[in-house]
Amino acid sequence: MATIVSRLKHDHGALRDVLEKVRLEGIGTEAGRKTLLTARALFVEHIQREDRDFYPDFKRLAHERGGQAATADQFADEMGDLGAQVLGFFDKYKDGGSGMEFARDFGRMHAMLNARLRKEEGILYAKFEEMAG
Secondary structure: OOHHHHHHHHHHHHHHHHHHHHHHHOOHHHHHHHHHHHHHHHHHHHHHHHHHHHHHHHHHHHHHHOOOOOHHHHHHHHHHHHHHHHHHHHHHHHOOOOOHHHHHHHHHHHHHHHHHHHHHHHHHHHHHHHHOO
């Protein structure tokens, strides 16, 4: 089970790297738009992996160990809300857009997503490893 945590953390690193590339390339270039689509695909794959491979085991362990089921539900619900916002950003700029507006929206989305990734790694995945260990 701990392998899934390693995989999810790897996803986080890959997503951070590709988002940095998007930031550097910008939305005004073909390369930037292609990289943005890559970032969107990585994000969707990560969410699907969490839903398929992580949350079911986390919830099972949480019910077995008691007291952590609410944490699993809270994180899943928060990810649903954040996921919609992040996908909205990707969809808004899939065909390009204004440089200044993109920079502002990118900064907002990037900050929200990084906060979430740190929270997952520092709280959610740590609780999972503690329960699974």
